[in-house]
Amino acid sequence: MDYKNSEAPLSTITYDRSKIEAPTHNIYESISIMAKRANQINEDLKKELIDKLEEFATHNDSLEEVFENKEQIEVSRFYEKLPKPTAMAVEEWLHGDIYYRNPEETEAK
Incomplete structure (x- = not known):
C-alpha cells in the first residue's frame, strides 16, 4: 500500500458515527477493525523508516564522532509529516478498502 499518497487528514477531525459503524452495524467492532489496521500501517511505516535509516548508520563504537x-534528516522529517496511522486506517475504512471478516459469523453459516 502506498501510504505516501494517503488522503488522510493531518489533524484531528470529527467523523460521522453512522458512516463508521455502517459496514458492521457495531461501532465497537468497527473501531476494533480500524485499530488493528492502524497497527499494521504503523508496523509497515516503522519497518520502512528503519530500513531507510540503516543506509545512513555508521557502525563504530566511538560516541565522539556524531555526524x-x-x-537522513530529510527522510525523518518526511515520515514525521505523514498522517498518523489511525487517520489512514479511518480513511481506508470509510472508502471500503479494508477487508475484514468475523469468524463467528462464517462458522454459523
Whole structure:
C-alpha cells in the first residue's frame, strides 16, 4: 500500500458515527477493525523508516564522532509529516478498502 499518497487528514477531525459503524452495524467492532489496521500501517511505516535509516548508520563504537546527515534528516522529517496511522486506517475504512471478516459469523453459516 502506498501510504505516501494517503488522503488522510493531518489533524484531528470529527467523523460521522453512522458512516463508521455502517459496514458492521457495531461501532465497537468497527473501531476494533480500524485499530488493528492502524497497527499494521504503523508496523509497515516503522519497518520502512528503519530500513531507510540503516543506509545512513555508521557502525563504530566511538560516541565522539556524531555526524549530521542532511539526507537522513530529510527522510525523518518526511515520515514525521505523514498522517498518523489511525487517520489512514479511518480513511481506508470509510472508502471500503479494508477487508475484514468475523469468524463467528462464517462458522454459523
